Amino acid sequence: EAGVAQSPRYKIIEKRQSVAFWCNPISGHATLYWYQQILGQGPKLLIQFQNNGVVDDSQLPKDRFSAERLKGVDSTLKIQPAKLEDSAVYLCASSSDSFSSYEQYFGPGTRLTVT
Amino acid sequence: AQRVTQPEKLLSVFKGAPVELKCNYSYSGSPELFWYVQYSRQRLQLLLRHISRESIKGFTADLNKGETSFHLKKPFAQEEDSAMYYCALSPTGGFKTIFGAGTRLFVKA
Numbered sequence: 001e002a003g004v005a006q007s008p009r010y011k012i013i014e015k016r017q018s019v020a021f022w023c024n025p026i027s028g029h030a031t032l033y034w035y036q037q038i039l040g041q042g043p044k045l046l047i048q049f050q051n052n053g054v055v056d057d058s059q060l061p062k063d064r065f066s067a068e069r070l071k072g073v074d075s076t077l078k079i080q081p082a083k084l085e086d087s088a089v090y091l092c093a094s095s096s097d098s099f100s101s102y103e104q105y106f107g108p109g110t111r112l113t114v115t
Numbered sequence: 116a117q118r119v120t121q122p123e124k125l126l127s128v129f130k131g132a133p134v135e136l137k138c139n140y141s142y143s144g145s146p147e148l149f150w151y152v153q154y155s156r157q158r159l160q161l162l163l164r165h166i167s168r169e170s171i172k173g174f175t176a177d178l179n180k181g182e183t184s185f186h187l188k189k190p191f192a193q194e195e196d197s198a199m200y201y202c203a204l205s206p207t208g209g210f211k212t213i214f215g216a217g218t219r220l221f222v223k224a
Contacts (some may be wrong), residue, residue, distance in 0.1 A: 003158070033212075042119075042201050043159070056211050086134030089158065102147075103207075104212070106159040 002026065004107035005090050007072070018080035020108045025094030027040055034077050035091040037048060043091055049075065079112075083106045088115045117142050119215035120205050127221045128192050136174075136187040136218045138202030146204045148185040150176055151214070153199040162187075162200070172196070192222045 005024040025032050031050050035043035046065065047057040051072040056065050060067070064083070069075040079086055089111050093104040118141040128134050131185045150162040165178040165185060177185045185202060202215040203208065 035214075040124075042216045044201075045211055049212065056184070058211075078143070093159075102164070103161045108158055 004092055004094055004105050006107035006110055008092075008110055009108060010059040010111050010113075012115065013040050013082055015084055015114055018078065019043040019082055019112065020079075021092075021109060021112075023075045023077070023092030025075070025092070026105055029094035029096050029105070030072070031093075031095045033091075034067055034075070035093065036107070037081045037089045037091055039088070046077070048082050082112075082114045084114050087091075087112055117146075117204065117206070117211075117213050119202050119213050121202055121215035121218045123202075124216070125216045125219045125221065127223060128196055128224050131191050134189050134192040134196070134220065134222075136202075136220065138185045138187065138215060140183050140185065140202075140204050142183070142204060142206065144206060145180075146206055148176075148178055149203040149205070149212075150174070150185075150187050151203055152200045153201070155198070159201070192220075194222045194224060196220060197207050197222045 008020050033048050034046045035060050037043045046060045047067045048055050049069040052069045065079055067077045079108040091109045092107040095104045120139045122137050138156045149164045152162040153159045163169055167188050174189045178185050178186050185222045197215050199219050203212050
């Protein structure tokens with residue numbers, strides 16, 4: 001099966017600019033996750049979708065981050081405006097289980113550098 | 116608070132030596148626990164999970180509820196085991212996976 005796709009792979013922006021990331025999960029996977037991984041740390045869950053509904057966004061900085069998953073398939077994560085501390089790898093993952101986070105399949109990630 | 120702790124950032128062993136990557140967790144219920152691995156220039160991927168009780172690539176992990184630990188073990192390390200290993204916790208039937216900071220394993224020839 002095709003894996004989770006993400007784009008772009010790299011992005012460099014200046015602080016206060018906006019940026020958007022795109023994710024295409026594995027076909028048929030109901031659950032989609034966005035993680036932020038800062039250098040030297042483990043992935044931190046930002047938001048979790050089940051189909052096109054949000055089931056957890058408790059760690060999403062909602063004043064600047066937003067995410068949507070239209071039609072329960074692709075998803076976009078946006079940062080507006082970006083801060084220096086947003087520099088990180090943004091990982092998208094998907095899983096086929098609806099009510100638990102069993103095996104998650106990860107995309108290659110987008111490395112964001114904010115200068 | 117829910118937390119996953121991996122006390123070692125770097126673990127270096129010789130090929131053929133036993134290896135143990137430590138993971139301790141803090142959770143009031145009965146969580147599901149996982150080990151994920153990231154090889155150089157590859158994606159993060161599931162290595163094993165405690166509910167399946169499998170041995171993958173010679174690795175095993177036993178859940179010790181008394182000590183709230185889920186250490187990853189392999190009796191004889193191989194050079195291809197060199198990678199970043201993350202322990203993760205998911206509340207039973209819940210919607211949030213918490214990852215530890217990771218341990219980099221380096222297996223020397």
